[in-house]
Amino acid sequence: MPVFAFTIFLSAFLLFLVQPIIAKQILPWFGGSPAVWNTCMVFFQMLLLAGYAYSDWSIRRLNPRAQAILHCVLLAASLAVLPIVADAAWKPGGDEDPVWRILALLGATIGLPYFLLSSTGPLIQACFARRYGGERVYRLFALSNFGSLLALLAFPFAIELLIDTRTQALTWSIAFVLFALLCAASVILAARPVAAIAARAEFAEPLAEGPAPGVAAYALWLALAALGTIMLLAVTNHITQNIASIPLLWLVPLTLYLLTFILCFEGRGWYRRWLFVIPFLALLPAMAWGLQANSGVLEIKKAVPLYCIGLFVACMFCHGELALAKPAPRYLTRFYLMISLGGALGGLFVGVAAPRIFSAYYELPLALVVGGLLATLLMFRQGTAGGAFADRVAAIAARIPGAVSPVALSRSVMVVLSLCATAATGWYVYLYQHEYLADTTLLMERNFFGMLRVQENGEGSERVRNLVHGVIMHGKQSFDPEYQRKPTTYYTEGSGVGRLFTAFSKEPLRAGVIGLGAGTLAVYGGKGDVVRFYEINPQVIEVARKEFTYLPDSAAKIETVLGDARLAMEREPAQQYDILAVDAFSSDAIPVHLITLQAMDAYLKHLKPGGVIAFHVTNRYLDLKPVVRLLADARGLKALNIADDGESRFGSSTDWVLVTRRPEIFTMEAFAGATEEIEIPAGLATWTDDFNNLFQVLK
Structure with missing residues (x-):
């Protein structure tokens, strides 16, 4: 053995x-x-x-x-x-x-x-x-x-x-x-x-x-496996995109998912229907209600545990029912084939189909309702059968003349509870959808990169438009005539990149920007300047052009390159940039291949001898400043950080690390009193394509 x-x-x-x-x-x-x-x-x-x-x-x-x-x-x-x-x-x-x-x-x-x-x-x-x-x-x-x-x-x-x-x-x-x-x-x-x-x-x-399993058994195995996978992926998307953009947070749902398989198929059989079905039915409407957490209905510190507990119980239900429905050993390969097929179908639905057919993350609400319906079906067929306590109650009731069968009573009660839970879940799902289509949401689109929302608040000169990706702000524009053409959020004049553009404002400028957002940095471009944006998400380019005015209002020549920035820069001829702004690291899923030694070499290929690379490293959970410092040291460059407290109107607290071959640039008036050295923690190695790890730079 x-x-x-x-x-x-x-x-x-x-x-x-x-x-x-x-x-x-x-x-x-x-x-x-x-x-x-x-x-x-x-x-x-x-x-x-x-x-x-x-x-x-x-x-x-x-x-x-x-x-x-x-x-x-x-x-x-x-x-x-x-x-x-x-x-x-x-x-x-x-x-x-x-x-x-x-x-x-x-x-x-x-x-x-x-x-x-x-x-x-x-x-x-x-x-x-x-x-x-x-x-x-x-x-x-x-x-x-x-x-x-x-x-x-x-x-x-x-x-x-x-x-x-x-x-x-x-x-x-x-x-x-x-x-x-x-x-x-x-x-x-x-x-x-x-x-x-x-x-x-x-x-x-x-x-x-054990007779050969029939079509009903195959359908049940397929449905339970698919629902478990959809719940895993949908909950992961929800907590990382709509609640908290925390690195490695995706590990928690996947760990719980695998743990439920272990508990349900371990020899002692930890799953008992009567023990898990009630919490499952209670958590379905609770999770549906909590879907509005990103609108302030539920705090982050409560929302994440709710969905993790809900996922655990839901997967215990799905995988526990699979364990109860497992066939005789002769048919185990067919059983596992159906589990694999269900998992594949669930994964393809969330990963491939949903981004094409939904404008928001609707697969979780859908999974909650389907979970309630599946529980109702199982309760109708079997009730809470399966347990020594239930067997003893049934034996006692059988001796009482005229007594109602406890099995039938249990089945009826559970069917009613399941229907009520499903109805409540459906109601909260409706409210969730209504919230997403609220008056403040002008546009909502989704593709394989996630979901984009354009929100507008205020009226007249107080009107402000925001571009949000998940829970991360990617751009803001005021429609007050005084501020409409001024940079906001991470790009104000007091930010590192704002000071950099100010320092280079007296000469014709050629700038590259990795990450378009709302196109805010275009406001720094003057007549005769060229600002070239690299953006991987085609929807971002469309939204920046149609919903914000930074790009059309810019006096500079605006160029956009669709695709992965590093690949594009490795293939195109040297662009001779005075400034290259790398703005792609604000979420949890940072594109690591844009912050390695090989990526730095690609950037330097396009930089003038006196040019500057500006890395936007503002992040609530990762400290990327030492990573950039080590990359600069490896190529004999000078790297300094510029922190901005974001106290100006429409400003945000930011960190930009500026990297250059010519340290004397930092003596310019625009940087006076703003720069600071970057300390390197012990044990941190230079990131390369072959060696990098987010765990090392968690705050």
Whole structure:
């Protein structure tokens, strides 16, 4: 048994670990566009599903010996693609659609190993059932999720801190060789004649005890798995986009999701319907009410725990019901295939379909209502059955003449409660939608980069328009004639970038800006100047042009480049910028590939000898100033921070780090008394494409 258990644990650990390792390798090559992330997500989800389908097919169609031979051949073939280091020949050479190149790269680099890792869980569990039989086989599913959970936590808090990306890939490859040996041993052990005899005995018994699952069972497995995945992704989107833009906060929902699988499929079975269904029904309308948290209905310190607890209970319900509905061991591969398919469909719905069909994050409200309906259906069919206490009550009631069946009474009560909870949830969802369509919201759009809202408050000269992405302000404009053409928020005259533009105002200026927002920095452009914006989100460009007047009102020539800024700058000829403003680090999901040594080299290529790079490092949770200082030191540059308290009207507290080859620039009058040195904490290393970690710079 230990060889089966360790094989499953190691496969799950490596399966979860390989995704960030590969993603970090190719991100600098392809940029941060949604095509990159969505292509990676679709590749891994489809290959996971293919692995589960292969396991189901081989268990049902092949005898143990043929299955062992086939799997060992595949394992041997997978070793030929090691190590999983992406070949530089796959780097894109132009502006072509990256989707097919990414799919080919992933297939050549990790395709077969990932496919075999995906197939291991159900395949080895089936092998275990052949040799040992019994319900213990489902405990291995809990062990698999424990391996995934360990990998999830180990990567950001240990692995990423200790070794660079290339070493991670090499170490992973060595571990995969160990996995291949263990997996081969497992299937060979299961194919031995004594195991084959045991297989016939064990698999015959479940056929008598548990009939083949029907269409209703498949539909239930699919629905529960899909709902759990949708809840995970929808809650993660909500708390990171609408409540708190905190780095690594996404780890909490995913940890809870995996933990519920462990608890529900661990041998003792922690899930009891009567224990979790009531909290689940109570939390559905509570979470629907809390959807308005970003409007001030619920404080952040209460909203985040509410949704984390709600997600835990919802996933306990979904995965607990899956555990209760699991089939006899003979059908476990089909069971896991349906779980995988449900998870893939849920992931594709939230990650691919929802950004295309919704203008806001409506998948969470939808999931809450569907959860209530699914609970109602289960209560109608089964009530709160399942528990020693309920069995004892039923036995006592059976002896009382004329007594109403407690099972029937329980079912009726729970159906009514479920319907009431669903109705309340639907009502709060309606109020949530009404809140999003309030009078202050002029525009609301969503795509793969998130949701943009344009809000307007006040009237006449007090009218102010804001551009909001998630919970982060990305631009503000006053319609008071005195302030309409003046910079606001992070870009006022007292900010680091404002002082920089003031210092260069007496000569024709050529400026580059990474991150458009509302286009506020265009106000500094004068006649004869050129301001070139790099923006990855096409909706931001459209909104800046139509809803704000900074771009059309600017006296400078305005240019916009759509796409990932680093890729664009690596491909285009030197632009000879006097100023390059890098303004992309205000949220939790900062584009790390824009703040590495290789990125700095790309910026310097476009900078005049006397030019200045301005990094906007204002962030509530990350201290990026030392990171920029180390990048500057590595290239012999001078870096100073300029902090602004934002006390001016429409101003915001900001930090800008200015980097230049010529330190004498900081003696100019515009910087008098404003600059400060940057201290480097002990242990912080220079960020490169191969080595960087947000955990090191958390405040």
